[in-house]
Amino acid sequence: MNTSNNSSLLKGSLSVIIxxxxxxxxxxxxxxxxxxxxxxxxxxxxxxxxxxxxxxxxLEAEGLLTTETQIVDGRAxxxxxxxxxxxxxxxxxxxxxxxxxxxxxxxxxxKPSL
Amino acid sequence: MNTSNNSSLLKGSLSVIIxxxxxxxxxxxxxxxxxxxxxxxxxxxxxxxxxxxxxxxxLEAEGLLTTETQIVDGRAxxxxxxxxxxxxxxxxxxxxxxxxxxxxxxxxxxKPSL
DNA sequence: ACCTATACCTAAGATTTGGAGGTATATAAT
DNA sequence: ATTATATACCTCCAAATCTTAGGTATAGGT
Numbered sequence: 001m002n003t004s005n006n007s008s009l010l011k012g013s014l015s016v017i018i019x020x021x022x023x024x025x026x027x028x029x030x031x032x033x034x035x036x037x038x039x040x041x042x043x044x045x046x047x048x049x050x051x052x053x054x055x056x057x058x059l060e061a062e063g064l065l066t067t068e069t070q071i072v073d074g075r076a077x078x079x080x081x082x083x084x085x086x087x088x089x090x091x092x093x094x095x096x097x098x099x100x101x102x103x104x105x106x107x108x109x110x111k112p113s114l
Numbered sequence: 115m116n117t118s119n120n121s122s123l124l125k126g127s128l129s130v131i132i133x134x135x136x137x138x139x140x141x142x143x144x145x146x147x148x149x150x151x152x153x154x155x156x157x158x159x160x161x162x163x164x165x166x167x168x169x170x171x172x173l174e175a176e177g178l179l180t181t182e183t184q185i186v187d188g189r190a191x192x193x194x195x196x197x198x199x200x201x202x203x204x205x206x207x208x209x210x211x212x213x214x215x216x217x218x219x220x221x222x223x224x225k226p227s228l
Numbered sequence: 229a230c231c232t233a234t235a236c237c238t239a240a241g242a243t244t245t246g247g248a249g250g251t252a253t254a255t256a257a258t
Numbered sequence: 259a260t261t262a263t264a265t266a267c268c269t270c271c272a273a274a275t276c277t278t279a280g281g282t283a284t285a286g287g288t
Contacts, residue, residue, distance in 0.1 A: 010124045010125070010126050010127060010211075010214060010218070011124070011125035011126055011243085011244070011245090011274080011275045011276055012124050012125055012245095012274085012275070012276095013124060013218060014275080014276085015275095016222070017218075017221050017222070020221065020222050020224070021221070021224075024224055029235080029236090030235075030236070030237095031233095031234065031235050031236080032235095037221055040220050040221050040224065041217040041220050041221065044213070044217050045214075045217040045218075045221070048276080048277065048278085049235090049236085049237080050237095050238085050239090050276080050277065050278070050279080050280095051275075051276055051277075053236075053237060053238085054237095054238085054275085054276095055275085055276095057237095073234090073284085073285070074284055074285065075234060075235055075236085075283080075284055075285075076235070076236070076283090076284095077234095077235070077236090078235085078236070094222065097124075097222070098222070099158070100124060100159075101215065101218070101219075103154075103155040103158050103159045104124070104127060104131075104159075104215070105215070106154050106155050107131050107134065107135070107151055107154050107155065107159070108130070108131070108134050108208065108211070108212070109134070109138075125243080125244045125245055125274080125275070125276085126243085126244070126245095126275095126276095128244080128245080129244090143266080143267090144266075144267070144268095145264095145265065145266050145267080146266095162245075162246055162247075163266090163267085163268080164245075164246060164247065164248080164249095164268095164269085164270090165244075165245050165246065167267075167268060167269085168244085168245090168268095168269085169244085169245090171268095186266095187253085187254070187265085188253055188254065189252080189253055189254075189265060189266055189267085190252090190253095190266070190267070191265095191266070191267090192266085192267070
């Protein structure tokens, strides 16, 4: 994950980003996630595949995501969706990250808006 | 670094926190930094010493910080301050982090770009 | 025929962090 | 006097996450 020309920032937010997107969209595949993040941030944030796929696999192994593979236009797509546990965990992890971000902003003395 | 009972969040922000505090205070020692962060976040964010001291040493090795040791009340204090390069780098890294945080919020809030 | 976009994946190495431990002095409580 | 707590520094190890760099394969455009 990176911001403009600066690489390697904030390790630990990727899994929360995935959970947040899946809270909203029900069902997404890996490549779609990379494109959605690019779109949401006007191209400024890039999710690298080397980080994304291991993160997806880990969330699946933790029981937060389930998969369903489909062939679309001759190419395989592996759709991920939140399990019941995944929904609960997503809410918790997003809350944790949000709380952390607020504290980080307090220290950086940025506007406490979120 | 942790938030309430949740540990291990957002690797990469610690060095920026250090630089930001030193931009504001001119001169701080390690223990003071841990206390200041606790104070600013009402005890919710804790900087562990196992993370702090290596981070300080690295910033010093990179030429962003200089040290000056003083004995106060019989105990040694190692004061850190920004070098000239440190001031420049601090500004850049804080700007990078701020930009990243804004993008992260875009994704977490799912605000459509454009 | 070639290149780009789509779509999945893994492996190596660097970096950061938390946890556990160590050393030492000053002060307050028992 | 002894103990506990706060102050103040430090290092090592393991775990986790990430970037970089590869790999495989199909579809469509030039």
